[in-house]
Amino acid sequence: MIAGAAVLGVVAGSCVGYVIQADREPTKLPSLSQPVLAQAKGPGPEPLSAAQDRRVKTEGDLRKLLLTKPTGTKEADWIGDGWLDIAAYANEFTDPGEKFTDLVGDEFRRSAVVGWxxxxxxxxxxxxxxxxxEDSMAALDSSLIHQGWAEEETATDSWSIPGTGDGMAYVHTRPDIEPGYLPQYTAEAHAWRGDVSMEVWIYGTKSITKKMIMxxxxxxxERL
Structure with a gap:
């Protein structure tokens, strides 16, 4: 009897609660719409000039961003019109076929070259x-791969290129020597900006200084 009375008490209390709640005015909910913000007046920001917009630079003639041949030097006869298509660029590597396949996967677009x-x-x-x-940071990847190859060579000095973040310059102090040929010294530099990777190569019969490659x-x- 005591247990039954307790249950009836709980039920009665619940019913009273429902009755009280039903007699109350419904609580108003906040509006789902937001107030309209007034648009700022005045002219919008000035668009970047061609000199400031790097994208404008790299969408034009890529050859115009290359350094010009210094006075007193001779233009290299292998340069041609200043463009390297995908096959010509792949041919610069020890395994052109494999490099060609890699370049297709890396979404190669074009390459410009100058030399003297x-x-x-x-x-x-x-x-x-x-x-x-469109699918990868291929310019960055290319730069880092070149840097990895350069660092694998023995007798190599290296320096960071200021203003590039992770760009590097290298001087290989031990020349390649083959019978019947003069010693061949090499220096190289690799960096990237946006969708463009930069490669600088110096070959010489004399030692190459840090100042020359840097x-x-x-x-x-700076031209990128």
């Missing part, structure tokens, strides 16, 4: 390689 000869001592070649970059790399990156 400094007397009989040095040859300089600079390449700008552009990628579509000067070219810094000035070329």
């Amino acid at each position: 000869e400094v007397g009989s001592s040095y040859n300089v070649e600079i390449r700008l390689v552009q990628y579509r970059q 000067d070219l790399a810094e000035r070329q990156m």
